[in-house]
Amino acid sequence: MLNTSVEVFAPATVANLGVGFDILGLALCEPGDIVRVERRSEPGAVIVHIDGDHGMLPYDPQKNTACVAANEALRLIGVTEGVEITLHKRLPLASGLGSSAASAVAAAVAVNALYGEPLSLAELMPACLAGEAAVSGWHADNVAPCLFGGILLISGASSEMINRLPVPPSLFLALVTPDVFIPTAMARSVLPQMVSLREMVSQTAAVARLVDAIHRGDVAAMGAAMESDGVIEPARSHLMPLLHEVRAAAHAVGAHGIVISGAGPTLCAVCSDEAQAQRTALAMSAVYDAAGMSNVSRVSRVAEQGARVLRVE
Amino acid sequence: MLNTSVEVFAPATVANLGVGFDILGLALCEPGDIVRVERRSEPGAVIVHIDGDHGMLPYDPQKNTACVAANEALRLIGVTEGVEITLHKRLPLASGLGSSAASAVAAAVAVNALYGEPLSLAELMPACLAGEAAVSGWHADNVAPCLFGGILLISGASSEMINRLPVPPSLFLALVTPDVFIPTAMARSVLPQMVSLREMVSQTAAVARLVDAIHRGDVAAMGAAMESDGVIEPARSHLMPLLHEVRAAAHAVGAHGIVISGAGPTLCAVCSDEAQAQRTALAMSAVYDAAGMSNVSRVSRVAEQGARVLRVE
16 A cells, blocks of 8 residues: 555644633544645655645645654654645634644654555554644644544643544534634733633533533534633634624624634534524624725534545555 | 412522533432421511521521522512511532522522413523522532422523433432531632643543433443543542542443532432442441441432422412
């Protein structure tokens, strides 16, 4: 099973889900990054082409998430040859949609497929995390749902610390990404170092309601629980332009809740059918339009599968 | 439907379940308090007899939880007559088994039954909370499971803020109550006022795993999640004699996790069958026996029903 080239799609992901800061994440069906890897005889992974990034991403193998993940996957598989990587960047950078995780996961999954999938997804996770760590730290809340799909509870950076939650059948998400730049590091720096015991109790209650609602398939209760975040969103909301206006617009057309996706600026609304999600996406986009802010809105379901091989040659 | 007297059983409850501090509670099948109320023509509730309390409980209507709850129930029902209360105290006081809540709930439910149940359980809850508040503050983590039964997620002090979780079919609890006195106020005073964001994230992850495990009926995962408490137990463990030894003994015979019940000193072990729970109760008790501490051990399932009317005359 020695292939010449492989192309892989890895989806956008929504981390945190409001009250699930650093512990909950889900995979979207669309959009996603596409990575193509091609065998080369020299050792190591190199980037030969990137498009869709507006020239923003590095070609340096130590700094490019896809390259770091590919190199780690090569090492884990134990091959001395290398790969040439082509990255079709479809996800906006620093948008709260798990862009760096998607490139890392796509590259690692592609390298694994090139060699006939010697590693399981769980075994590939460290390679994906290494890629993610190259730009935004060693955490799995985007990497894990991107790799495995679904709605995941992430208690740590190894696959045994990940629980798959059921995806409510009626769940649709509406997303809007305004054209503002919010570095993840800044979105982290505004968070409180300490919270009161009372706040912790409220947050644990909200997370418990969210997991219960997910299990019951109750999207309205999901939305309400996700929005009950008294710690993270209050600290970050000033970085998210028009958050309150977008929330009001989303609720006005029936959305059940709206949260910051990852570290923002993408906002994610929880809806219980596709028409409602379409209305919500339009309503959220209209708020930014009215303010003269360019933006992109999307509707997606949760993808039960994460990264997938598109083509093997 | 005017009855002369009513007798009600209200069960012991286990609050917190480790990581679910102030938000999770469950009802046991046994033991429980029994309250008998009898109609009298003068207004207000009075205590005419208490047994089983070793003379510790007050007869003062403003200080006795059963009396306060009964008076509030009378007020909510809108009757001007009163009741005579007999309290058969079966629960140990200040033991972490929801003793005051059981007396309050039993009294309120009994008064309601005396008048043909004009109020729903949800409508009775404020009366029960008023009784509980007379001794230990206005919180529902014992009152709610005592009243409604089951495993409950309690986000606030009104019935709309309470979610019923499914009871795993294989769940058995083993409990041991050593003969030491730990006032709830002291057990609260040792808690930290602030926790780090990192600790909050760990605690939310553990609560999420617990709710997920409860929904999946996975008692082993429940026990592991319940024990993952990095905030409350570390602050209180020094008040609980031989906690670590009892935990080791429980695990050695197969228990999946052990937590402080309420504010202690009762310890509660999570088991996945009755024989395991019996072994665990004996093993936990043996630790205190060996140290010369008198103790009482019990095995119980979760009661799906809370307080229940035993007799109406």
